[in-house]
Amino acid sequence: MGQNYLASLSHFIPELLACLTMFGLILIEATYKEEEKGRGFLFLAAGIGLVSVLVFSFASLGKEPVAIFTNSLIIDSFSSLMKMVMVLGTIGAVYLASTSNDIEGNLKPEFIIMATGVLVGGMLLSSANNMLVLFIGIETLSILSYVLASLKKGDERSSEAGLKYSLYGGMSSGIMLFGMSHIFGVLGSINFTEMAVVLSTVDTTQIAILLPSFLFFFAGIGYKIACVPFHMWAPDVYEGSPLPVTAFFSIVPKVAGLAALIRVSQTFFANPGALNIGWVGVLSIVAALTMTVGNVSAIGQRSVKRMLAYSSISHAGMMLMGVLVISELGTRSVIFYSVTYLFMTLAAFYVVSFVSDKYGNDHFERFTGLAFRYPLMAIALCIVMFSLAGIPPFSGFVAKFHIFTALLAKKYYVLAVIAGINSVVSLYYYLKIVRLMMLKDPESEEAISGFNIFNQGAVVALTIPVVVLGLFWEKLIVLADGAKVFLQ
Amino acid sequence: MISLSSYLFISFTLFIAGIAVMIARKNIIAMMLGIELILNSAALNFAAYTRFINNNLEGHLMSLFIIVIAAAEAAVGLAIVIRFFQIKETIHIDDAAQLQS
Numbered sequence: 092m093g094q095n096y097l098a099s100l101s102h103f104i105p106e107l108l109a110c111l112t113m114f115g116l117i118l119i120e121a122t123y124k125e126e127e128k129g130r131g132f133l134f135l136a137a138g139i140g141l142v143s144v145l146v147f148s149f150a151s152l153g154k155e156p157v158a159i160f161t162n163s164l165i166i167d168s169f170s171s172l173m174k175m176v177m178v179l180g181t182i183g184a185v186y187l188a189s190t191s192n193d194i195e196g197n198l199k200p201e202f203i204i205m206a207t208g209v210l211v212g213g214m215l216l217s218s219a220n221n222m223l224v225l226f227i228g229i230e231t232l233s234i235l236s237y238v239l240a241s242l243k244k245g246d247e248r249s250s251e252a253g254l255k256y257s258l259y260g261g262m263s264s265g266i267m268l269f270g271m272s273h274i275f276g277v278l279g280s281i282n283f284t285e286m287a288v289v290l291s292t293v294d295t296t297q298i299a300i301l302l303p304s305f306l307f308f309f310a311g312i313g314y315k316i317a318c319v320p321f322h323m324w325a326p327d328v329y330e331g332s333p334l335p336v337t338a339f340f341s342i343v344p345k346v347a348g349l350a351a352l353i354r355v356s357q358t359f360f361a362n363p364g365a366l367n368i369g370w371v372g373v374l375s376i377v378a379a380l381t382m383t384v385g386n387v388s389a390i391g392q393r394s395v396k397r398m399l400a401y402s403s404i405s406h407a408g409m410m411l412m413g414v415l416v417i418s419e420l421g422t423r424s425v426i427f428y429s430v431t432y433l434f435m436t437l438a439a440f441y442v443v444s445f446v447s448d449k450y451g452n453d454h455f456e457r458f459t460g461l462a463f464r465y466p467l468m469a470i471a472l473c474i475v476m477f478s479l480a481g482i483p484p485f486s487g488f489v490a491k492f493h494i495f496t497a498l499l500a501k502k503y504y505v506l507a508v509i510a511g512i513n514s515v516v517s518l519y520y521y522l523k524i525v526r527l528m529m530l531k532d533p534e535s536e537e538a539i540s541g542f543n544i545f546n547q548g549a550v551v552a553l554t555i556p557v558v559v560l561g562l563f564w565e566k567l568i569v570l571a572d573g574a575k576v577f578l579q
Numbered sequence: 580m581i582s583l584s585s586y587l588f589i590s591f592t593l594f595i596a597g598i599a600v601m602i603a604r605k606n607i608i609a610m611m612l613g614i615e616l617i618l619n620s621a622a623l624n625f626a627a628y629t630r631f632i633n634n635n636l637e638g639h640l641m642s643l644f645i646i647v648i649a650a651a652e653a654a655v656g657l658a659i660v661i662r663f664f665q666i667k668e669t670i671h672i673d674d675a676a677q678l679q680s
Contacts, residue, residue, distance in 0.1 A: 223641055230648045234655050241659050247666050251675045253659045258610055258672075261652055262601050265617030268645060269594055272624030272638075279633040281641060327678040 099159035102166045105147045105174060106214050112140025113207040120200040130199065134189050137203045141182050144210075148174045152570070162282055163221035165354075169422065169576045170218035173350040176429050177213045180342035181206050183437040183553070188335035190546055192448045198242055205242075206339055208235045213347030217354075222271050222281040225351060229267070229311055232344055233260045239339070240332045252331025259324040260314065267311025273304040283358045290359055290366070302369050305359075309373065312355070315348035316407045319380040326388070329400030334447060337396060338440035341403040346429050349410055353425060356417050357576045367417075374415035375506055381408030382513045389520050395443050395453045398520055399436070402479060405513060406432055412510060413494050416501045419575055424493035426571040431478070431486040431560055438475045438553035442468055445546060449539040458524055460533025465542050469528045471554040478557045480521040481514045486560035493568070586627035593620035607660050607670045611653060618649045 100107070115136055123129020148171045156167035188194055188202045212231030219225040237260065241253025271281075277297050278286040293301065310321060317325040329337045360370045385405030392398040410432070413425035445468075446461075447453035462469035478485035491514065498507045560567060593616050600613030622642040629638030664670055 223637075223644060226641075227644065227648070230652065234648075234651055237655050237659060241662060245666065248677050250659065250662045250666055251677050254607065254663050254675055255678075257652075257656045257659055258601075258607070258614070261611070261614035261656060262598075262617065264652075265597065265614055265621065268618060268621035269624065272590075272621045272628065272641075275625060275638060275641070276628035276632060280635070281637045331678050 096160070099164075102151070102157050102159050103164070105144050105151070105171075105178075106211060108140065108144045108147060109178075109207060109211045109214060112137065112144070113204055113211065115140065116200065116204045116207065120204065130196070133200050133203065134185070137185055137207070138182070140207070141178055141185070141210075145175060145178045145182070148178060158220060158284075162284060163224050164215070164218045165220045166218055167576065169353075169426070170350065172426055172571065173217040173346055173429070174214050176346050176426075176433050177210055177217070177343050180339065180346070180433055180437070181210045183433075183441075184335050184339035184342070186549060187338055187437075187441060187444055191333070191335050191444050193333040193444065194242060194335060195244065198244065202239065202242060202333075202335065205235045205239050206343075209239070209339070209343055213343050216347040217350035219351060219354070220283045220358075222275065222283075225355075226264075226268065226271070228347070228351070229264060229315060232315065232347060233264060236260070236340065236344065239336045240328050242336060243333055248331040249333065252328045255324050255331075256328045259321070263310050263314035263321055266307050267314075270304040270307025270310070273300055274308060277301055277304070283354070287358050291362060298365050301366060305366070305370060306373060308355075309352075312348050312352050313377065315344050316352070316411070317345070317404050318377050318407055318411060319384050319404075320377070322381065322384070322404055325404055326397055326400045329403075330394065330397050334396065334440065334444045334453075337400065338437060338444070341400065341436055341440075342433055345403070345407055345410075346433075349407075349414065349425060349429065352411075352414050353422055354576055356414055357422070361417055371415050371417070374411060375503070378408045378411035378415060379506060379509045381405065381411060382510060383408075386513050386516045389517070392520070393454050395455060395458070395524065396447070398455075398524075399439060399443065402517065402520070403436065405517060406479075408513075409491065409494060409510065412503075412506055413497055416497045416503070418497060418501065419572075420493075420497040420500055422576055423568065423571045424490070424497045427493055427564070427567055428490040430567060431490045431557065434553050434556045434560075435475050435478050435487060438471060438550055438557065439479070441546070441550045441553065442472045442475075445539060445542055449537075455524060455527055456534070459527050459531045461528040463533050465539070465547075467547055468542055468550060471550050472528065473525050474554055474557055476521040476525050478561065480518045482518075484558070484561050486557050486564065489561055489564045583627060583631040586623060586631075590620040590623040590627070593617075593623065605672050607663070607672055608657075610672065611656050611660070614656075615649060615653065618645055618652075621645060622649075 119133050151171045152168050158165050185203050212228050216228030219228055237253050237257040240256045241250045243249035277300050278289045280286050314321040360367045382405045385401050389398050389401035410425050410428050413421045443453050446457050450457045478487035481487045481491045597613045597616030622645040625638040625641040
């Protein structure tokens with residue numbers, strides 16, 4: 092038994108490293124409380140820690156999938172890839188936090204510590220094979236997120252965002268647990284593998300209990316992805332939180348929730364039957380609604396941050412369609428989509444952050460004529476917007492194309508049509524900002540200090556994958572193809 | 580004799596009460612109590628199912644973890660409420676209306 096645990100630990104290195112990074116950061120923060128020098132150390136330590144997590148996750152790609160800690164966690168290529176996406180998102184958000192003025196200087200260490208904690212929760216969630224681990228992952232993710240949302244001291248909007256987040260979050264995790272408890276009662280175990288075995292032998296009365304229970308169970312995960320019936324918190328929280336936190340929220344919890352949802356769907360609902368029809372039906376309705384509501388609400392926004400928040404809701408709906416097909420094609424497309432979504436979102440938030448640091452807000456008018464003052468940044472933002480809208484040469488198109496392939500392979504034509512219409516609608520608000528940047532004259536000549544050489548370099552570095560993945564996507568698809576969800 | 584169905588009935592009542600509190604009450608502290616009710620109904624369910632149907636301790640484990648995590652969530656939630664109160668001098672949910680589209 093003891094040996095088993097030690098052997099398990101050797102597969103658990105990325106998570107352990109993330110925990111160690113968090114503890115180390117807390118120590119550094121406690122040692123150098125107010126000093127400027129300490130902050131440099133802190134960013135260095137965070138960078139080293141997160142990059143080593145990335146390296147170790149990469150090292151476990153392509154290895155044989157293993158079930159560790161008495162079968163409660165599964166480390167397979169799928170979870171490793173999802174972890175890499177989350178770590179990259181965290182690194183991006185930490186860099187943004189280090190340069191942004193939206194978080195006060197003495198709160199930056201706290202942001203990094205909490206973000207690393209959220210990352211640990213997300214990593215647990217992406218390889219959870221047990222309801223307990225899933226619950227702990229979601230709660231680690233959520234409880235730290237509440238604090239992150241209310242990070243701005245003395246700011247009315249930020250504390251309100253944290254409040255709304257914690258109330259909605261507490262309620263949805265309670266509903267999820269209530270569903271879990273009935274699933275446990277019927278199936279007699281909290282381990283996904285054992286539950287799936289029992290699930291194939293249930294009778295009609297048990298299915299009548301299981302269907303609503305799984306619906307409740309979905310509430311908890313759906314809340315993390317911000318899909319439609321549970322999305323009410325998202326725009327408010329995204330708007331009230333500081334900008335680096337918003338960038339972080341629109342990547343890490345979403346990817347973690349999707350990873351958990353993919354594993355749950357593939358473990359329980361791969362076999363045809365009443366449960367499968369119910370689950371796919373619910374997910375289809377949710378996905379269609381999520382895309383539509385996200386897109387329609389994004390149209391009327393004045394604030395670019397809020398527009399990006401709604402657009403991230405509609406992208407979540409898009410990714411849900413890759414989940415609900417419950418096929419390897421679907422998993423592959425979701426992995427590809429989340430990688431491209433990571434780079435697009437980060438690049439967009441970087442530019443928006445530097446502009447809003449200068450002007451104090453991020454309304455659309457602030458971007459007027461950006462092309463004449465910072466051509467490189469304007470081109471980068473244009474590429475990202477085209478890619479988010481899914482216009483051909485860029486990676487956003489390839490990602491959507493793969494989702495459509497997975498949908499059409501399962502003959503879900505109605506969903507494909509809805510997704511197509513939504514892509515067209517989303518063009519409107521993405522191109523609005525492109526038009527303002529490219530065709531209007533600038534309203535002021537003041538320099539934006541955020542666009543220094545390093546930050547411009549960072550934005551360009553994030554934009555390059557958006558273009559490159561649109562042209563040479565076979566490598567990533569091959570990688571994602573190897574990352575099948577491991578089922579026992 | 581207390582049977583499984585009595586426990587399930589009680590926990591269902593708790594669950595409904597929690598949801599009702601979340602919807603009906605406007606006081607933020609009361610809404611947090613509603614969350615506690617929902618979490619406790621789930622914990623009770625786990626314990627009852629383990630006691631009467633599946634004797635494998637996993638349900639008890641879940642109940643214990645739910646209690647621990649509910650405490651953590653309440654701690655963070657109350658801290659946020661205190662911050663909100665310091666700024667707004669009220670704990671009425673309708674006053675949290677700055678962020679609206």
